[in-house]
Amino acid sequence: MIAVRDLTFAYPHGGFALNIPTLSVDKGERVGVIGPSGTGKTTLLNLVAGLVQANTGQVTVAGHDLSALDEASRRRFRATRVGFIFQNFALVDYLTAFENTLYPYRVGLGLRLTPEVRDRAQALAEACGVAHRLKSHPGALSGGEQQRVAICRALVTQPQLILADEATGNLDPETKEAILDLLFARASEMGATVLAVTHDHDLLPRFDRVIDFANLRQPA
Template sequence: MTIFTIDDVKKTFRNGEVEEQVLKGINLSLQEGEITALVGASGSGKSTILTIAAGLQQASTGQVLFKGKNLTEMSQEQIRAIRASEFGFVFQSSHLVPFLTVQEQLLLMLNVSETKMNKQQQKEEVEKILQLVDMHHRRDAYPASLSGGEKQRVAIARAIIHKPKMLFADEPTASLDSERSRDVMTLIRDLTKTLNITTLMVTHDEEMLPYADRIITMKDGLVI
């Protein structure tokens, strides 16, 4: 089932008197429970389309439809509410809060996303997710004591704990070695299938492409 549609999206940036068209009319549909990988050279527009799809910046023209709702017609407050409840994010850096333990990172996310759980239910959900990402044994650890792969596992757990329908992953393995990259991509693939999440991922690492259901190549602001 199609859950996300990008319809003729264009993006132009202005630098003084000069306009640069970064996206030249992107059409893309994302299917529920699939991983779609965006690939292409630096400057091809892949990260721009991801941030527009995630509501982090606006398209110049075109539509972004999530579950039939047009994000481009919504207020910033409405988009923020959807991001908090329906979207999860994983970036190249884990961006963990240095003074919070692993389980505290996840509890904070549950509070930010305004899930309707009492404190006991939140704790139970944290335990469940940590088991799912094989980090339960590190639940009381602080980020400084975690390896790069462990930090990214916690970041993934934080991204999915509120049960989003969309996961946006921007170069999620770029800071990891090959072995840890494979571990993280296996985890993302398994969670996408187990939890029926739709994942849109930007990557430059060809070794990660076999984990994707679809590969979309971009060049000069176009899908090729």
């Protein structure tokens, strides 16, 4: 699913550099990424999502060489193939939970909102236990409910890859486990690969594999 070779990346303003000789993640694999802050975990997610481009090397996701794609194609790839879950939920405050679930179809390149998509969103909400809160705005939801809605939003496009950046970072221990179980269960149903950055070592046993950035990253 993900293949990284001889990757180097540095932000234009300097102060940070990433160097990954090789990394591969199989289809359907659930991989946790750990490591000290500032080592480039989130940057790796951005590279894999095509949000930023490697200076050298190759990043291939689901058969797409991201360095070979133009900006519009990378956006289309991101909208159709990748689902995002963020630590701060990143829900849109003026939309209801249901409309937040459908948000990728409102803004994503190459996505079209159809009745089938709405049905899928409804089914996901039921599976994620937030069907009764679909008319509520994010401000009226608990942290756990907001993250469940965010998971629905990440899965509604039926992505091949789910990128989670500290997805359980703002949740209490019980909710963390429930959210991770939910994410893995739904991803498994879809056959999606999960690449999740986390600082929570208690959750690591739940992943198929853990990449420790302290070992992976080499100083540039």
